[in-house]
Structures are given as C-alpha cells and as structure tokens.
Amino acid sequence: MYNGGKIIAGMLVFLAFFTFPFYYNLGKANARPEPKLNTPVIQQLAEKKCVESRDFMRAEHMQLLNDWRDSVVRDNNRIYKNREGKEFSISLQNTCMNCHSNKKEFCDKCHNYMAVKPYCFSCHIEPKENKS
C-alpha cells in the first residue's frame, strides 16, 4: 500500500464517523417516552378525548396548532369544529393547556426525546407547575 499511513488514518476517521451512533449510545437505555395524561382536569372528564382522535393528534397536533394560530391571529375566528361536529374554543392556554396542564410530563416528554424545540411558549405563558 502506497501512502498507507495516510489512507489508513482516513479510513479510521471514516469508521469513527459512520459507526458513531453505535458506540455513542453504549450503556444508555433506549427508553420510550410515556407522556402522562393523569392531570386532575382529564381525570374528571366523562369522555377522555382530545379535540380530535388520538392518532390524529399524535401525528398532526403541530399542524393543528399552526392552523389554530392562523385562524385566530389572521381570521379572528376562535371556534374550531372537529370532525364530529363538536365545537371548541381555539386557545392554547385555555383549551389545550387546561387539560394538559402538565407540560413537563406531557409536551416535553416526546419533544425532548425527539430533540424538537417548538416555539409555542416564546409567546404564550408557560403553565405554572407546582404539582409534579
């Protein structure tokens, strides 16, 4: 091998870069986040259901929140009609966070796991969480 030292050094860098996830996560538990739904308000609900179905909310909540924002801020429309025809007041603080008052145990669980940083609370007031 000609210039073997340099080529082998290059290959080691290549190897270190592409196998990085395999050794970086050694000894770290692969813990799936479990967002908690046991806030007092949710427990008192007769029908434990969000504004849309669970699967829809899981996949589309960011889109829904974005649409809600546009609806309120641009069209001055504060009423949301869901797929079942039920009406909700469009408000992050008074509708969403009323039930999901546990931001740290609900929102942040998955967002931290996925390293997503939504900018909701750079304008809105974060809920005060005394209870853990």
Next chain:
Amino acid sequence: MKILLPFVAVIALVFLAYAGVGVAKLHFLFGVVLPYAAIAVFIFGFIYRMFIWGKSPVPFSIPTTAGQQKSFPWIKQNKLDNPSSTLGVIGRMALEVLLFRSLFRNTKTELRDGPVLSYGSEKFLWAAGLAFHWSFLIIFVRHFRFFMQDVPVVLQMIEGADSFFQVGAPLLYLTDVVLVAAVTFLVFRRLAMPLIKYISLPADYFPLFLILGIAITGILMRYVTKVHIVGVKELVMGLVSFSPVIPDGIGVIFYIHLFLVSTLLLYFPMSKLMHFGGVFLSPTRNMPANSREVRHVNPWNYPVHVHTYEEYENDFRDKMKKAGLPVEKE
C-alpha cells in the same frame, strides 16, 4: 431506455417496500435485517474499495497545476494552486473536497456562427453540485437526532439554522427545498444537454432518481402523510443499540424511506458514489508539485544491475594504458 430503466428500478423499489411491509407485513426484514446488511456492506465495501485503490501504485508524479510553481525567491509562488508543501496540499484538498474547486474552473465549449469556437465559464454544474452535496451533508447530520439518546446542542443549532424561517409546522427545512431543487436540476442537465445525455448511463441516472426518491419520501413523511415519529426513533435506537424493536403503527412510508436508504448504502461501494472516498485519492490533486525538489520513485522499478565506469576501468585498466587512453586511477 438508459433513463427509463433506472427510473422504473426506483419505482419498483418503492413498490417492493410497500408490498413487503404494507401487504406482506415483513416489518422485521425491512426494518432490521436489510438496514443492518446495508450498513455492513457500506462500511466494509467502502474500506475494501479504498484498500484496493490504495494498493495501486502511482508511477509518476502527476499533480496538475494552475499557478506559479515554487521557483526563485523573487517569483511569487501560488501556494494553493501549485503547492510544494504538505500544508499547501492540505489546503488544495480542502478546497477541492469542500468547495469543488476544479469543477469551479469548468468551461463550456460552443460552436457559434462564423464558425467560431468559443469557450465560456460554466458555473451551473458547480453551483448545483455544491448546493446538492452540502444539503445532503446537512440533512445527513440532522438525522443524527434519531440516532442519539441525548442530542448535542450542535445538532440542535444546525437544525435551528436549517429551519430558520419557521415556515409552517413542522418547520420547513431549507435544505429539503435546496436538495430537491438541485437534484432536479442535475437530472434535467443530463436530459437537456445533448452531449451530456449521450454519455449518460443508467448508473448516472439511478443514484439521482434514488436520492430524489429518498428526499421525496422523507419530505412526504415530515410534511404530508405523518408517521409515528417517536416509534421511528425507538426503532432506530433499537438498531444502534443492537436490541432491535419494531414499534407498532409507524406507517409504511417510513419503511419505504428506510428501504431506499438501505438500497443507497448497499449500492454505494459498487458505484460512482465511491467518489466520496475517491476524491481523497486523486493523484492530480493530492500530490505536491515538487517534482524538481523530490525525486518520485516509480514503485514498479525493479533493481537494475548497473556497471559503473569505475568498474569498467577496473576491468580494462591495463588494456587502456597500453592503448594510451587516459585513466582516472593509476
């Protein structure tokens, strides 16, 4: 046919993954076995190719130059385009690898009325190539948030910069747009220019279509038909910690994306994509232009038996003296 074949091949791969996961429910094969196989082939195949290339001798000192060579002290040397030291070579290689400097010098030839042959600067290939490669790198690095339990701040900063304009939700990544635009340009370039079209082979179109397929499935997954993203990370983390899991309800489009990426990794070591490693082994770029200072020894040279003049004189000294010829040693 040269264009249709790779196009149909990529479409077939998409349908294969759809049939395999959506219909035949082979989640484990497409989610665990194939990705592992692809990563192994990629890493070992890459190293094998580089090893083979590293073994081939370079018989001549063949750096190409585009500037003044090191000469008398009062003549200014172009240290990047005609480097004579290792540092200069590193500089030239860095410009080559990171900014595609030799592609920047690309010229186009045109036969105009007259007939006049004219040469002009051609920067579109360079610009689109640079946009494509950098977007691809940033997208690749960004994906590491799926591969790490605690995502470092650096990655989050890259992501923040990439989604700087905060368009829509989830935030639109600039690199997604740039990559698709650049790859599309690179495809149309091959189709629109007759000379380029003539020399393009299925092996030129296939990677373009494949990467376009990967980008489109990825974009669909993020912005249109959403997948269960926490499940995706769980699956990936299972793979990298060698305890594979198949979470429920991820969505077929993720498996199509993963299958196309696996195909890319499998295909990588046996295709033109090896220019990733090959660019570092370009002798015209990575050799210092010091052929007047340092003798380049051809590694093929075998030891030649040399009969020096001294030995010749030793053999014939007496006869030379008798004939009256001058000798160096008495």
